Amino acid sequence: MATIKDIAREAEVSVSTASRALNDNPRISQATRRKVKRVAAKLGYQPNYNAQNLTRGESNMVGLVFPVTGDTAPANPFHIDLMRGISSALKPLHYEMVVTIAPNTTELLESVKSMVTQSKVHNFLVFYTMINDPVTAYLRDHNLNFVVIGRPTDSHPDRYVDNDNVAAGIAATAHLIDHYGVKQPLFLDSGTDWPYEVDRRAGYRQCMQARHLPAITWSENQQIGIDTFLENHPAVDGIVCYDDLLFGRLNRQLQAFDLPVACFNNSRLMGMLLKRSERIDLQPRQLGKAAVELLFNSRKHHQLVDFKIYD
Structure with missing residues (x-):
């Protein structure tokens, strides 16, 4: 592997000049910079970016x-x-x-x-x-x-x-209602109140309020299981789930109800689990x-x- 010394020797300049030229130091003429870079390319020189950064007191x-x-x-x-x-x-x-x-x-x-x-x-x-x-x-x-x-x-x-997770929550809820004929979607959350979870739930509620529908939420930290909750709320005919990992944990219980689902993230896991669904791809x-x-x-x-x- 070529070194800075090899480049300096081939370009007939000092090692310090070669180094400055490769780093576009304005004190080195354009002609010398071009010459040194041509030699570096010819020799297949690979700069040590980690060493360069460490000289500035940080790693790459x-x-x-x-x-x-x-x-x-x-x-x-x-x-x-x-x-x-x-x-x-x-x-x-x-x-x-x-x-x-x-x-x-x-x-x-x-x-x-x-x-x-x-x-x-x-x-x-x-x-x-x-x-x-x-x-x-x-x-x-x-x-x-x-x-x-x-x-x-x-x-x-x-x-x-x-x-914009509020907008995503609105869009997911509206799409479920408009494209699947859902009249009473349920929002599923974890109860941990991560900011993105709070925002998606807020979007769901805004959409429900705009359509004069009651907002219903089930949280994973509740004492009642999701299957029992759905049995007690027969009007629920669709689900907005705040996160694909939560849906994965609930999938077995939810399968018996065969409800259309809107779920966030669009991971490959969700592609295998969800049948009647919409997936909100947040483009990670x-x-x-x-x-x-x-x-x-x-x-x-x-x-x-x-x-x-x-x-």
Whole structure:
């Protein structure tokens, strides 16, 4: 593999001049820069971007911070597709991903601190938003570059990418009513009140109110199971489910009712489980790409990514 010394020797310049030319230092003439770059291309030179960044006190890594996740929790298809989008956007920038997942907030914060102090990671994408989150508070306090994925939840003006989840909730409910003839859809939520869950539920309620229909919600943290709830509410003839993982957990009980379903994320898992359904594709790969673009564009505060409906 060619080195900077090989390039300098071939181009008949000093090593320092070759290095500056490859980095487009304005002190080096255009002619010399072009000559050195031609030699570098000829020799197949691959710059060590990690070493270059370390000289500036940071690594060429972007930290991906997952929400608190139990050791036995299944992988979230939405997060996997986010990572695919992020990876494709980082590749031409010569950055790599490093991931932190922890079962509690304390361990998650310690892991992020270690990434900063030991691995010199200064750029982060946070896969969640949460009120009084100690991780984003740490990133703010240390003036680190980060973007959150989701609507910020408190007074801090964090930079973010997101879908318009209220609009998605409205569209999902309206589509279920208009295309399936549903008269009384039920909204299923987890009871954890993640911001995107709150927004999708708000969209459902807005749509129901606009059509003068009663909004009915079942939450996973209720004492009554979904099958018993549906038996007690025979007027329910359709379901809006806030998340594909929740629907996956309830699928066995719901199959007996054979109701049309609107479910968010459009993962491959949902494609196998849902028959009479509409899938709201939140385009996580595009969200991931948008997050990377925003991370390295300090002039922009936020970006919204559109959603699509498939039935």
